[in-house]
Amino acid sequence: MKPSSSSSLFIKSIKLLSRIQIRSTRLFSTDIIDSSSTTNPKIFDRALKRRHRDRAAWLSNRRNDPLIDSVAENLLDRLQDCKREFPKALCLGGSLMAVRRSLGGRGGIETLTMMDSSLEMIRLCRESELELPDREKIETLYVVGDEEYLPVKEGSLDLVISCLGMHWTNDLPGAMIQCRMALKPDGLFLAAILGGETLREMRIACTVAEMEREGGISPRVSPLAQVRDAGNLLTRAGFALPGVDVDEYCVRYGSALEVVEHLRAMGETNALVQRSRLLRRDTALATAAVYQSMFGAEDGTVPATYQVIFMTGWKEHSSQQKAKRRGSAMVSFDDIQKHFGTPN
Amino acid sequence: MTRGRAALLLKQFNEILVCPLSKQPLRLCEESNTLISDALGVSYPIVDGIPCLVPTDGKLIETPNEDDGDDATSDSKNGDVRERAPVNP
Secondary structure, eight states, X not given: OOHHHHXXXXXXXXXXXXXXXXXXXXXXXXXXXXXXXXXXXXXXXXXXXXXXXXHHHHHHTTOOXXXXXXXXXXXXXXXXXXXXXXXXEEEESSSHHHHHHHHTTGGGOSEEEEEESOHHHHXXXXXXXXXXXXXXXXXXEXXXXXXXXXXXXXXXXXXXXXXXXXXXXXXXXXHHHHHHHHEEEEEEXXXXXXXXXXXXXXXXXHHHHHHHHHSSOOOOSOOOBOHHXXXXXXXXTTOXXXXXXXXXXXXXXXXXXXXXXXXXXXXXXXXXXXXXSOOOHHHHHHHHHHXXXXXXXXXXXXXXXXXXXXXXXXXXXXXXXXXXXXXXXXXXHHHHHHHHOOOO | OHHHHHHHHHHXXXXXXXXXXXXXXXXXXXXXXXXXXXXXTEEEEEETTEEBOOGGGOEEOOOSSOOSOOGGGOOSTTTTSOOOOOOOO
16 A cells, blocks of 8 residues: 555544544533534434434344334345355344344354444344354344444355344445455345335324424424435446345334334434424424324324335346347347348 | 354454454453553443443543654643554564
8 A cells, every 4th residue: 555545544534533632621512503514414413323323122022023024024034035155244223123033043043243333233143143053043243333334354145134224324425335345246236225205104194293382383304315315326336246125114003102202212213413402392292183084094094104225235246147248249130130030 | 062152253343343343453461451552542332241332431541651643643632631652563
């Protein structure tokens, strides 16, 4: 490595780190918007999200969550479609436990690294690993880390799985590029993120109730990627053979308050930097009432929609099929028609 | 058991984990039970056997002998954080 590049990297990193240090020592409030000094927009409060995930670890208490389990199952199902095996895998934050539970020896994983931003979540994973039957045990390494600053060596992994975690990153393309860098050639990136249609009932109910009670609205549900963005994201991150598909899950709850309880247990509550820190009791109750009256079914249950975008991408490798260069065709369409004969 | 675990952990550190900021290798310091990134002079704690590699968890290592002031790294807005020159990689 040239000394100039290493020192400029050092300067960049140290600036970044000292900014973080200042933030953590000066104020313990998480609501700092210093958009002037950052080039990337800060949309989500990562420190708050970390605490949400701590809370989720305590709340979930190893109970199986049908929604998360079915998303994890659906995501890991893709491993069975691949002929090759993935000895070294990294599992990123989000629903780590569900991924681990439904892995069941798929993909031929030999060493698994589990990473989450919350220490409590990682502890919970480590404890639950002990309860697995012996034949499902895999050599596992536990790390607390941030998807935005992936602590993984370049070209060291065969598979990166991220289940319902990446929609909380400020710089989604950046995080995906880091995942690609961490992969070996022909390595697979598998991710599930929540899409724009998620919690649309909640979005509407919050807007209506806040307009009515407070005469204005504040962001309550985070902006999420649309399906059409997902393909662009994969291409922009430089993945080959990108694949995107969407699934919508509709969960029925007893009341709107149960929706919020479930979101807390998943660690998916609002972590926008510009969120309103105050929620008045009457606004909250009005939201629940609006939710019930607008979307409630006859049997008294309320639906909540979760749109999940599944993304698959491969790191480039010479064995992968590629489109030919434009204008490089050597055969005329006329000849093809002659060869196969005209229909009737 | 613990010794075997530590050895396993160490092996995997070398294979997979790097400093999240500089992407340079980490060194295990058994005395302070931290992982040290020599490229940046930052230490990351190991809590309960779990390495915490979130940049905000890292601490700048303070060295008693201050190197010659590297002007490029000192900035007006982060002047209150002590900085040091990089260890030659």
